[in-house]
Amino acid sequence: MEEHGAGLVLRDGLLMLGFAMVAVLAFRRAGLGATLGYLVAGALLGPDVLGLVGNAEEMAAVAELGIVMLLFIVGLELSPARLWRLKGAIFGLGLTQVIACGLAVTATVLALTGYTWQAALAIGLPLGLSSTAQVLPMLQSAGRLRTPFGERAFSILLFQDLSIIPLLTIVSAMSRNPAAEEGPSGWVLGLLTIGAIIGLIAAGRLLIRPLFRLIGGLGERELFIVAALFTVTASAFVMQALGLSAALGAFVAGVMLADTPYRHELEADIEPFRAVLLGLFFVSVGMMLDLNVIADNPNFVIGFAAMLIVVKTAIITGLGMLLRMSWRSALALGLLLSQGGEFAFVLYSQAESALLIEDASSSLFGAIVTLSMASTPFLMMATRRIRREPASSEEAREEPDGETAGALIVGFGRFGQTVAQTLLAGGLTVTLIDNKASQIDVAEEFGSKVYFGDGLRLDMLRQAGGAEAQLIMFCLDSVPDADFVASVHDAFPEAAIYVRGYDRRSVIDLAGGPARYIMREVFESAIRMALMALEEVGVSEEEMDEAEATYRENDRKRMQVQIEGGDIYAAKEMTREQQRALRGEA
Numbered sequence: 001m002e003e004h005g006a007g008l009v010l011r012d013g014l015l016m017l018g019f020a021m022v023a024v025l026a027f028r029r030a031g032l033g034a035t036l037g038y039l040v041a042g043a044l045l046g047p048d049v050l051g052l053v054g055n056a057e058e059m060a061a062v063a064e065l066g067i068v069m070l071l072f073i074v075g076l077e078l079s080p081a082r083l084w085r086l087k088g089a090i091f092g093l094g095l096t097q098v099i100a101c102g103l104a105v106t107a108t109v110l111a112l113t114g115y116t117w118q119a120a121l122a123i124g125l126p127l128g129l130s131s132t133a134q135v136l137p138m139l140q141s142a143g144r145l146r147t148p149f150g151e152r153a154f155s156i157l158l159f160q161d162l163s164i165i166p167l168l169t170i171v172s173a174m175s176r177n178p179a180a181e182e183g184p185s186g187w188v189l190g191l192l193t194i195g196a197i198i199g200l201i202a203a204g205r206l207l208i209r210p211l212f213r214l215i216g217g218l219g220e221r222e223l224f225i226v227a228a229l230f231t232v233t234a235s236a237f238v239m240q241a242l243g244l245s246a247a248l249g250a251f252v253a254g255v256m257l258a259d260t261p262y263r264h265e266l267e268a269d270i271e272p273f274r275a276v277l278l279g280l281f282f283v284s285v286g287m288m289l290d291l292n293v294i295a296d297n298p299n300f301v302i303g304f305a306a307m308l309i310v311v312k313t314a315i316i317t318g319l320g321m322l323l324r325m326s327w328r329s330a331l332a333l334g335l336l337l338s339q340g341g342e343f344a345f346v347l348y349s350q351a352e353s354a355l356l357i358e359d360a361s362s363s364l365f366g367a368i369v370t371l372s373m374a375s376t377p378f379l380m381m382a383t384r385r386i387r388r389e390p391a392s393s394e395e396a397r398e399e400p401d402g403e404t405a406g407a408l409i410v411g412f413g414r415f416g417q418t419v420a421q422t423l424l425a426g427g428l429t430v431t432l433i434d435n436k437a438s439q440i441d442v443a444e445e446f447g448s449k450v451y452f453g454d455g456l457r458l459d460m461l462r463q464a465g466g467a468e469a470q471l472i473m474f475c476l477d478s479v480p481d482a483d484f485v486a487s488v489h490d491a492f493p494e495a496a497i498y499v500r501g502y503d504r505r506s507v508i509d510l511a512g513g514p515a516r517y518i519m520r521e522v523f524e525s526a527i528r529m530a531l532m533a534l535e536e537v538g539v540s541e542e543e544m545d546e547a548e549a550t551y552r553e554n555d556r557k558r559m560q561v562q563i564e565g566g567d568i569y570a571a572k573e574m575t576r577e578q579q580r581a582l583r584g585e586a
Contacts, residue, residue, distance in 0.1 A: 012053045016283050019045055024279070032377040035134040038279050039370055042286020053287060065233075066277030067342065068250040069270055070133060072232045074161050075254020076263050086155050093152065093319060094159025097337075100315050102128030108307060115361075118174045122351035123365050125167055126344035127308055129160045130337040131373055133278050138336070138380070149329055152320070153336060164343050165248050168350055175354035196242055197252050200235055204256030212262045216435070216452050225269045231257070232270065247346075261440045264433065265453035267463040278342075285345060289370055290363040297364065305371040309338040309379070332387040339376045340369030406430065407471040408464055408495075410455030412440075415500055415521060416475035428471075431464050456480055458491050466492045473498040479506040482513050489514035504562060511563040527551070 019041040027037035045053045106124025109115060115123070135157060144150040208231055215223050231253050239249030257266060294301050313334035320330030348362045406428035409420050413434075420430050433455040434440060440450045453460045455474070466472060472488060472495045474480050479502050480488075489497060501507050501518045510518050527548060534544050 015045060015052050016041070016280060020279055020283050032381075034137060034279070035131065035282055036374050036377060038282035039286040039289070039374060042283040043289050043291070044286075045283070046287035046289060046291075048289075048291035066274055066279070066281045067346065068236045068246055069232055069274035070278055071161060071164075071247045072235075072250040072254040073267055073270060073274060074132070074158060075251040075256075076258050076267055086151065086158075089152055089155035090159050093323065094156045094162075096319060097156050097316060098128055098160060098163050100128075100319070101312050102126075104128075104311050104315060105308060108311065112304070115357075118176075119351075119356050119361070122171055122174065122347070122354075122356040123361070125170065126347040127340050127365070127369070128312070129163070129341040129343055130157060130312075131339050131341040131376075132157045132161060133282070133342055134339065134373055134376060135336055138377075149325075149333065152323070152325075153333060156316075156337060160341065160343075161251070164346070167347055171347060171350045171354055171356065174356060176356060192242055196239060196249075200238065200249065200252045201256050204253070208253075208257065209260055212257075212260070212452070216262065216440075221454065224265065228266050228269045229273065261450055261452040264451045264460060264463045268453065268457065268459045271459065271463070281342065285342070285366075285370065288363075289367055293360070293363045294367050294371075301364065301367050301371060304365075305368045305375065308340065308368065308372050309375060313338045328387050331383070335379050335383060335387075336376070338379065339372040341373075344369045406469065407473060408461065408466055408469040409433070409473045409475055410461075411475035411477070411500070412450045413475070413477065416473075419473060419475055423471075431469070433460065433464055456484060458487060461488065462491070466495065469495050471496050471498065473500075475500045477502075479510070482510050485510060485513050485515050504559065507559065508563055508566065 020038055023041035023044075024034045024037035027040070028034060044050055102125040104124075105127040106120050109120040109124045110117065113120070135153060139150045139153060211227060212224070215227055232250050235249035235253035236246035237249070239252075240246040257263060313331070315334075316337055317327075317330045317334035320333045321327060323330075325333070345366060348357065348366060351357045352359060352362050407420075407423050407430045409416050409423075409430055410433045412420070412432050416432070416434075420432060423430050432450040433453050434450050435452065435454050440452055451464060453464070455461065455464075455476070461472065466488075469492065472492060474485075474497075480499065485497060485499065488495075497515045499506075499510060499515045499518045501510065501520045503520060507518045507520060531544055531548060534547065539547075
């Protein structure tokens with residue numbers, strides 16, 4: 001029996017992953033986004049179409065870890081410096097959007113249905129939120145996440161994610177479930193929440209940060225991943241055990257690690273788990289989509305979804321114009337955030353447990369959320385010409401700002417330190433990556449900010465801002481191979497790549513590739529030392545210049561022959577001839 005159950009789990013997992021892979025691939029190629037593909041895959045697997053997988057609720061419970069990890073990553077993005085810079089947009093624009101859209105939709109629910117005001121509030125407030133999981137990938141793929149437009153959208157989404165906690169509290173406060181009365185009162189719950197947050201922050205500083213420093217020193221990447229997953233799940237479990245939100249625990253865990261050198265490595269390690277689990281969450285949402293509800297109430301579902309999109313687009317567009325955005329950019333922002341979000345399913349489940357809404361209502365408005373999410377890619381495609389700014393406008397020329405670094409430097413040893421300090425003196429912003437915890441500790445003593453991670457991983461470079469960097473510079477003791485440098489160029493074609501070489505062999509290996517320049521680490525310093533020695537023994541400045549020019553030209557010719565031959569010994573005879581010529585021999 002147990003073997004049979006395990007076989008069913010494997011079969012269901014295989015079907016979900018297989019359908020998701022095919023659907024997402026098809027929808028991505030059509031430019032419609034991954035979220036819609038996951039939802040369609042789930043609907044096909046669900047009981048109303050093929051009926052191949054029937055335990056959607058159980059799958060959703062597991063896949064909700066994707067939401068927990070999403071909030072952990074959101075917390076990692078919320079470093080104190082970034083929070084301070086975006087405070088106006090987050091707590092001004094974000095707060096106004098959540099309240100205005102939530103209350104407007106609540107009023108619409110009251111006007112169009114016979115629900116009580118409590119039920120209307122439990123339905124309307126969640127519909128004021130948008131889909132972080134859908135919008136952020138769309139911004140990333142368009143290259144606009146770190147532009148002024150992208151940062152406004154991110155600020156709204158961030159406040160929406162933060163607002164989950166008070167929204168869950170509001171639903172709990174309106175609960176009609178007698179069992180809820182046995183729980184702690186509101187003010188006790190508030191104190192408990194504050195105490196739990198303080199406890200998690202203290203644990204982060206006293207336990208988690210030293211743990212990551214220890215693991216970083218060992219250089220075990222697998223252990224680092226285990227520690228990252230442990231941190232997320234432990235924080236979520238602590239909050240859930242106290243009767244609070246698991247998502248809040250994950251968010252606090254992210255915030256307490258946001259200002260550490262391990263932030264980018266954590267993002268890179270958690271991201272694959274977050275992506276897979278969140279994808280499975282959307283598949284399970286599609287499986288739970290009650291197509292019979294839509295068939296029984298097609299006019300209401302389609303009409304209310306259209307109304308939701310119009311109301312949210314109008315309100316967000318108006319808020320954008322109040323912030324002096326052009327009407328085109330404000331409209332783009334409104335359309336991008338016009339859908340319902342994934343947290344609506346979580347809040348509807350909570351409202352159902354609180355006896356505020358019935359299962360049928362949860363299914364009905366869940367279908368509306370799903371339909372609104374499915375419409376976003378089509379809306380963005382249909383309005384592309386309308387939203388496009390004239391060539392002379394400021395928004396069309398917006399450039400990445402904020403945390404975007406001009407240079408991404410991998411390796412912060414003696415070579416990387418000199419490169420970084422020179423670039424900083426030249427006015428460039430720099431992001432530094434090193435995989436030695438001891439080196440990071442030393443750097444912080446001198447005021448430098450270095451992130452822990454393996455800079456020879458594409459996902460790590462992407463998390464650290466490689467897509468926006470003008471320069472990617474490898475200043476490591478070990479020279480990256482040619483295939484990796486080529487893959488970096490393919491992933492970040494706009495960045496100029498510089499590599500610290502070791503000797504002539506490393507230059508030969510990387511020659512002909514996309515690296516803009518390969519610097520032999522002791523080449524220039526050796527020439528400089530030789531010139532100082534010539535000056536010491538009385539050689540004139542003109543003779544020194546001629547000696548340097550001669551050596552550089554001979555070295556360039558030999559290197560060219562060696563590169564063409566692919567062998568360091570290819571210029572052996574040329575080297576001998578040059579030495580005889582320098583000695584004046586025949």
